[in-house]
Amino acid sequence: MNNPNTIQDYLEQVAPERQEAFHQLYETIKNNLPEGFEERFIYNNIGFVVPKSIFPAGYHCSPELPLPFINIASQKSHIALYHMGIYMQPAVYDWFVNEYPNHSKRKLDMGKSCIRFKKTDDIPFDLIAELMQKISVNDYIALYQSTLKK
Template identity: 55%
Template sequence: MTSTAKTPEDYINQLPEDRKAPITKLHNLIVRHMPKGLEAGMGYSMLAYYVPKSIYPAGYHCKPFPPLPFINVASQKNFIAIYHSGLYAKKELYDWFVTEYPKHCKYKLDMGKSCIRFKKMDDIPYDLIEELLGKMSVQEWITIYESVLKLKK
């Protein structure tokens, strides 16, 4: 679902009623516990938590004008999604999350390389997401990101 919202508050206000509470809870949790240095806003028509240009002026390699993305949250047609770039870039973090998930949810993990999909709004593992937020610093993310870029050149 594409949003034209310019702020996280606008995004949340435009959601269907059944999505407002879980997205608001996720947004507030991420803002409270995201790695120091990230900023919250909008990116790619989703809630975005990114490395600002003041910390990483190069921005995102695909489109240098936006800041370096780290986490996004979106209300999709059939689920709520969290996109965590660190899960995609660091295998140990991905493996940790996959191992921990069943300890926090009664439903099977529905996940891509960085996308965690929640079809059951009442079974979002907020405590696990909070723990995930503390697993990677902004500097570690930049270091991993740059190392991957160097491999592609």
């Protein structure tokens, strides 16, 4: 990537062999997020955030920034989907881990909030669409605030 500054720049710079899958992942997320989240170019990749108009406190690590929820990135060896809700809500995490084998023949490659797709031909877009609908903006804010209090 040559220092993209916008979502469009980022989308245009995704490696040709990943273009179709990355665009489909982007559209799947964008079209299935509950109302209230906003799309932003943030952290040098494509993000979906809780805007400051809804949650003025912003992200506790960088209060000048909106609260991050989901990011997608084309990394060196994979496409990454970062989902903070899956990291903070065990029920959603458990649902996703248990459901994944029903939607993909590949082994789940996942960290705390990062789902990695090394092969683009088997991204479970239908499962990702369902995942996007699991947490509303208000539920995410409440979850975030309760996590900070711990």
